[in-house]
């Protein structure tokens with residue numbers, strides 16, 4: 001979670017916008033938010049968790065667990081929350097870190113294992129082992145509220161991953177390979193733990209169990225200051241599981257500050273957004289687009305201002321005149337100047353990067369020497385402006401057709417395979433959001449094209 005999780009850099013400690021405009025914008029956003037949450041604090045698992053937290057000196061006065069129509073399980077405000085208020089302050093004793101693992105019965109096994117295990121492996125091993133311990137586990141109340149299954153791409157059926165937009169599909173396949181390698185490279189370490197268990201370790205540390213633990217850390221861990229310990233490999237040791245606090249869902253529209261406070265020795269979250277009583281309280285996991293949210297957290301955010309549609313090199317080339325003798329040169333200029341990736345359509349139309357790449361690709365032979373001016377954002381000619389906008393519109397149209405075809409295919413599959421309905425709905429939401437972006441982009445492009453007609 002929150003960008004401290006494996007493979008991610010931290011963006012959870014973002015600064016809040018402090019000006020008048022951002023305050024007004026936040027208020028407006030806040031007013032339009034929906035709630036309708038139903039409290040879940042009466043549920044036995046939350047009563048147990050509350051007791052467990054209280055024993056560790058944490059009592060929450062601001063929030064209660066609840067279920068919300070759009071986002072599922074999350075936290076709801078008990079009272080109205082002010083801008084700048086600390087909404088949660090979780091004592092160090094509640095955090096599950098590699099320190100917890102080292103202090104446990106696993107510590108001696110980690111210390112003697114070569115090559116040293118990664119901090120991620122230590123956390124995952126602890127989660128699997130404690131889950132296996134059941135009633136005997138000191139962490140049981142926390143383990144009980146963790147999801148039983150996840151929706152990160154690695155957990156989805158291959159036929160569903162196959163329906164992803166191309167760039168996401170490639171990343172999803174990488175994710176699957178990475179988790180499989182994580183499992184196969186950890187098996188010897190798991191075997192070394194056999195003296196701790198009555199059952200065969202293979203049945204405890206199965207692929208399924210490790211996958212569950214990997215997803216738990218990947219979707220829920222908060223970022224803590226890196227530690228360096230010789231008993232671990234060199235990978236960053238920056239993840240901590242933060243029971244209860246990890247029930248907070250993501251909204252791209254809120255801003256928070258979150259960090260471990262060295263003075264209070266608590267992990268604290270301060271919100272920059274006001275929140276009325278009984279509203280869902282959100283934090284922001286980072287300014288992620290929907291493909292990234294699906295890859296890292298297994299969900300899609302509707303109306304996400306950071307959502308976009310990616311245009312890859314092959315699509316660019318597909319729409320260029322095949323007779324352009326300078327095409328290869330143009331592509332290599334784009335590559336050399338880092339203009340071949342992250343070309344997108346967003347809610348505001350084609351990104352500046354996409355339009356710049358298209359302008360360069362559309363340069364007429366006699367304009368070619370001006371390519372540097374294009375990269376600096378200059379206008380070269382009306383013809384160049386027009387042809388690049390026309391090409392953007394064609395690409396947008398191509399994506400719209402592709403998206404409609406995918407939505408039709410998904411709708412058909414939903415009728416055919418009821419068991420896959422939730423997974424299919426997830427990918428359908430992604431495509432539906434992409435379609436809305438493309439429709440907005442097509443309109444903006446039409447208005448940009450108008451002066452050239």
Ligand SMILES: C[S@@+](CC[C@H](N)C(=O)[O-])C[C@H]1O[C@@H](n2cnc3c(N)ncnc32)[C@H](O)[C@@H]1O
Nearest residue numbers: 001071073219220246247248249250297298299
């Ligand atoms: C840190 S947990 C948040 C609590 C989680 N909803 C739960 O019930 O345990 C992160 C996970 O919550 C879900 N989630 C977070 N924000 C969401 C949102 N805006 N809409 C839908 N699901 C969301 C995703 O499954 C994500 O992997």
